Amino acid sequence: PTVSCKVVLASAIAKALLVEVTADLQKLHRIPRLHGYLANKDPAARMYADWTAKTTREHGFEFTLHEVDREDLEDQVRVANTDGDVDGIIVYYPVFDTRRDQTIQWTVSMFKDVEGLSPQLISNMYQNIRYLDSPNNTQKSILPCTPLAIIKILEYLHMYNPILDYGRRLHGRRITVINRSEVVGRPLAALLANDGAEVYSVDVTGVQEFSRGSGLTKQKHEVREMEGWGLEQCLSISDVVISGVPGDKYKVPTHLIREGAVCINFSSEKNFTPDVKERASIYVPAIGKVTIVILLRNLLRLASNRPENDIL
Numbered sequence: 001p002t003v004s005c006k007v008v009l010a011s012a013i014a015k016a017l018l019v020e021v022t023a024d025l026q027k028l029h030r031i032p033r034l035h036g037y038l039a040n041k042d043p044a045a046r047m048y049a050d051w052t053a054k055t056t057r058e059h060g061f062e063f064t065l066h067e068v069d070r071e072d073l074e075d076q077v078r079v080a081n082t083d084g085d086v087d088g089i090i091v092y093y094p095v096f097d098t099r100r101d102q103t104i105q106w107t108v109s110m111f112k113d114v115e116g117l118s119p120q121l122i123s124n125m126y127q128n129i130r131y132l133d134s135p136n137n138t139q140k141s142i143l144p145c146t147p148l149a150i151i152k153i154l155e156y157l158h159m160y161n162p163i164l165d166y167g168r169r170l171h172g173r174r175i176t177v178i179n180r181s182e183v184v185g186r187p188l189a190a191l192l193a194n195d196g197a198e199v200y201s202v203d204v205t206g207v208q209e210f211s212r213g214s215g216l217t218k219q220k221h222e223v224r225e226m227e228g229w230g231l232e233q234c235l236s237i238s239d240v241v242i243s244g245v246p247g248d249k250y251k252v253p254t255h256l257i258r259e260g261a262v263c264i265n266f267s268s269e270k271n272f273t274p275d276v277k278e279r280a281s282i283y284v285p286a287i288g289k290v291t292i293v294i295l296l297r298n299l300l301r302l303a304s305n306r307p308e309n310d311i312l
């Protein structure tokens, strides 16, 4: 039988987003400068740094890589925080691979944090506060790159309904997110629920529902434990399945996925087996290229948020 599933590659989505980013860059009339900090020997981090360098430069941004001793990293970040020539800062993790990495994250100024991991930005996100300068609402808050990349993918795939008001465009959608890490899965579940979806967040400990309630009456999402629920309950009713389990052992059981669901993998390994194409309407096998474009988008936003006199 012919398989009708449409496989959508990250490169195509990234290309579409880059058109927007390039147009916005032209309006800025200067070149935003991103500074990267690499303080480990992790080959994946090195690859990410090389990849950032390539993408930023290719699209008219400036990138400087600092290879630093990890004991000097915090001080270097503090210098960059107050350096007028720096628009954005990215640190390549893991550095210590302990809780100390969070201290580094907290050191990056929220006005230069392209990754969107500063405590104030994270707190805005969970509370559904979308602007930094309320009530003027001209400066949008910065969102974490990978969760935002997945949101942009869902917009590209027309899962967001533009007939509905901004902030409610996922109303009626049911989405399963397999991964509840602090950097991707939990913020993603919160963002999707804040936009109106009913989200089932799955991790090794069980299932939680993130939702703004019937009629989206709540201003921000609430979380409840789904006692007795497993993947079977979630997947049988989900329009979208997003999976990001690390390691090559984990596979989402295809037979549990709803016929015609949209399936997105953000793990570095393949969380879906090839037969997903016999079930899904759309399959996005990887998202990395989109994440990098979001990094540029965040950089551009940070650069435009800076007061004019600050950069002269």
Ligand code: NAD
Binding pocket: 146, 149, 178, 179, 180, 181, 182, 183, 184, 185, 202, 203, 204, 205, 244, 245, 246, 247, 250, 266, 267, 268, 269, 287, 288, 291
């Ligand atoms: P993590 O280890 O912090 O979190 C893994 C999550 O998966 C946890 O919530 C865990 O409970 C859950 N999990 C593990 N086994 C499970 C199982 N059998 N069933 C259900 N849930 C299970 O990892 P992370 O930092 O969130 O990264 C996850 C993956 O995403 C990695 O492969 C990473 O490389 C990738 N990643 C990709 C991008 C990108 O832009 N493409 C960005 C960040 C991370």
